[in-house]
């Protein structure tokens with residue numbers, strides 16, 4: 001399904017303590033990733049004047065096309081599943097974090113959490129970790145694109161120091177966080 005193979009770098013202690021972990025996605029994760037994708041777009045889909053079957057078909061298509069786009073345009077990116085420990089059972093998939101670390105400005109291709117996982121600090125914890133990791137690696141910073149109507153995600157990114165960069169393109173707004181030059185390469 002994707003080229004990601006390497007073991008993800010370790011997460012900060014607060015996320016580890018809360019049972020959050022990353023692992024590279026595998027071909028057999030496709031159904032769970034498709035389900036997560038449906039959850040990311042559920043609010044928007046609620047307003048679409050389609051039947052449940054039409055919505056499911058649309059989401060299947062969009063999921064497939066988006067995945068193809070990511071792996072075609074960012075073949076060396078990290079495609080991580082976000083898991084939460086659920087002992088004594090196996091960890092549960094609670095989201096995805098796709099990150100391209102191959103360019104001077106790292107790119108968060110996507111971050112998304114299952115509905116039940118939101119609002120618990122997981123997203124900000126992971127994005128702060130990405131920012132700190134980018135700084136430590138000497139990257140220029142991190143960028144991402146947010147859908148124009150996703151006001152809540154945008155306000156989270158602003159709180160984390162991301163700023164709007166340029167005019168919107170289509171339905172998306174690019175946002176950039178620049179690493180402090182003095183801190184680059186310091187871990």
Ligand SMILES: CC(C)(COP(=O)(O)OP(=O)(O)OC[C@H]1O[C@@H](n2cnc3c(N)ncnc32)[C@H](O)[C@@H]1OP(=O)(O)O)[C@@H](O)C(=O)NCCC(=O)NCCS
Pocket residue numbers: 040110111112113114117118119120121122123124125145146147150152153154155156
């Ligand atoms: C955006 C997202 C990754 C943030 O992770 P999180 O763990 O929920 O965020 P945290 O708990 O660390 O921080 C809470 C903030 O996240 C944002 N947030 C919370 N729920 C959200 C939701 N359903 N959609 C978008 N942003 C949300 C808000 O800014 C919130 O602050 P507020 O409660 O003061 O409004 C997560 O909510 C999510 O996956 N949302 C749906 C998919 C999405 O919008 N992805 C972003 C693509 S650019």
